[in-house]
Amino acid sequence: PFNGPYLTRCMEIPHKKQRIDGSLTDSNYDDGEAQKLQTVSETVSKDAPFQRDLLVDEKYFKSYSFYEVHALMLADRRRTLTYRLALTQAHNRLHDQVILDVGSGTGILSIFGAKAGAKHVFAVDAAKKTCELAEKIIAENGLASSITVINSQVEDAKLAILDRVGAIVSEWMGYCLLYENMLTSVLLARDKYLLPTGAPSGVRPEDLAAWRRLRLFPCSASLFAAAFTETSLELDSAPNDSAESDLEALDAMDDSQKYTRKKLWSDLSELYQAKLDGVFADCVADEFYHQVHVKVVSKAAIVSNACKLCNLDLSTLDANELTRNGVQGHLDVSSIGLVSVNGLAIWFSVEFPDGEVLSTSPDVAPTHWQQCLIYLPQPLSLRQDDRIEGSLSFTHPFSNKRDLDVTLNCRFIEAKTENCILDFKRTYRLQS
Template sequence: MATDVPDLSSDESEGYNENDIEEKTDAKCLFCSDCVNISESLIHLKEKHNFDISYLRAKFNMDCYDYIKLINYIRTNKIEASEVMQLSDRVWNDDRFLKPVLEDDTFLMIDFDEIEAGVLPPPASANGKGEAKGDAENHSIIMKQVDELQDTVKELMNQDRVRTESYRDAIMMNKSVIEKKTVLDLGCGTGILSMFAASADAAKVMGIDQSEIIYSAMDIIRENGMDKNITLIKGRLEDTVLPLDKVDVIISEWMGYFLLYEAMLDSVIYAREHHLSKGGLLLPNRCTANLVGIEDNDRHRQLIHFWEDVYGFRMTCMQSEVLREPSVEVVPKDKIVTSSFVLTEIDLYSCSTDCINYTSEFSLEALRDCTITSFAGYFDVFFDLPVPIQFSTGPVSEATHWKQTVFFLKQPIPLQKGETLTGKLTCMRKEVRSLAVTISLLGQVHKFTLS
């Protein structure tokens, strides 16, 4: 891409000025065909596409390498801005995205360290001095941010609808097990489950969360006039003295990716052992982790075979990095080509923290002639109540924010309809926030790390 460089030998040049170059450099937009001045590029993304890189920096605690990977991830996958803003994990966290998609991509020349986390850099004014905007324009910006926040809340609500409505139905359709009972909402977030419990005539509800969202939840509880029935506490359960030592019901949305990654299971077990009255209820009380075979040759070529010919060079050593870390994504229903298998079942009333470590022999029957390119892990959740409620995060069900955890194979496995593929999956807690998953089949061992 041609760049106008000041003639440093000219008498008119007073020396190198980085801003002179920046003002004359165009950046190809990440989401449309527009080319904008690099100094206006982040503002263009914000105003035209509701894409806020400063928000993402704060949300994911990004560094400059994260930023480079994100830009190349977007250009590679041609993902919409709204999809990126809704991401709940670093799907771009792969070293292959350090390779520029566009030659001389101007977005990669932006000094990421100068982008303040959570605050969009002010746009340059007409005179190039970045003067403050007038009150009317500031008001317009604030109202735009409010509208964007409302849109974000709506998107999150839709994303969590399956989960939220399942918890709501479990509570409201089983009021007899809630009314006049004391309830602990573990990891209460915005307090929605606490309000469901209060609406079901619980005698007292306590919600606890160690994140800053608890302060917003307090406002929400007061706004709905439920602050007399609901008490919210900021803190870690294991380090907190509760107003009530024992409760009749513990509600928690504790599950993580592939059920156990970044899950709150340890805290649920602690709450059960220290705060649940004898004969009390756990909601939900049971979960299963499941596996299913996937055929998606296009996705496999995109991620794996890509490295076999990169501008005429082989880079197959990079395949191991792609294969090592599973991908969290929504698997299209038509890519499912085997039966599903329950790897493990967790009974919240009796399980220990060691249930995270398990080994399961599995068998998957081919539903048609196919080639297995990956396995998808997901989980199902059960409320075994007088009116039983359950929901699934599997690919045949409505998508949730957990999506599915996809384990890619280096070499696809061909199967004929009715043929059974057998193997063994081992899941082990590697570190506090890391899982090691090993899948053994057909004499080969495939190792993955969720981290």
């Protein structure tokens, strides 16, 4: 729904919504805030994980001060309308209840909750500028008496007037579902506030989980993967009429891997009379093939069945276990026809208590989450029913808890002989 260089860039780079990019975020810090960040930065070392996390969080929450970030999310109609429908469908359970909105942003989900009959909504968000905007939007909608905006991380929020809530709503999902590491905050809020009368001591764990499952929006999440192919410019083997004409052709192509091509750097070396097809070309390629890339993948580019890697029940998922171990998924897909596999596409879906599903699959209209791609170093030719078996794991690196590491450990197996064509392991990073 948006055009223009800023939002185009948001959709191209591997961030959920434009994050910590110096030239853009600096304009949103006043001199005092910038000095504060610099002071914190200078104290951070390998021996100071707490201070490092403070800096990471400071930058992370500041990044949400850009109004275009929220415009991008609000303009994602599939995302926003699914939440609206889910809360409206649950109006009988939400009537006269207190709702907690974790990471409330502009307050749109809080508005939906209030209109669904909630007695009161607490909208908690750590981005000060966004909270100030949310208060104005809420007042403009005539709901200032029904929604309280709290500028805080939910872990630190002082909800002194209540000890429990009747529902939690949150749009916590990042690229690859887990990028940004916001789910942990939702789970901690669940454990602290989402409690029926008599809980926890007077309620059996299975009954508590069932009760929570009806009051978490969303209540479950799933990760999926499939093999993909990418039609790309066959420049490396094309006849070289002129380096400059080849470069112009390459510029016109939507080719994710164009900067990894040796011939590009060979042509540029010839054009500039400076060697760039050696160490620089190798570094660019190495970086590309160790990153998670975010883009829309067409249904036609999927060349295997889709595999559900895992399902997360948010009513029972343990926050500490998620922090320690991340998420592990079993991978088992089979190729469809004779195909050239460039890598794996990863996406997610979330489900709400009354059955509404928000999917980011290539089979449905794109959302602002798009899909996430991890590339093999070289395309691999597979025949009908050849398999990719193994695992995909999702963890947050020690250096930045908001980033995400995706580790692929798999074997490519020939269907006809059951021989292993390739044994492959690599960790890819999705980072701010």
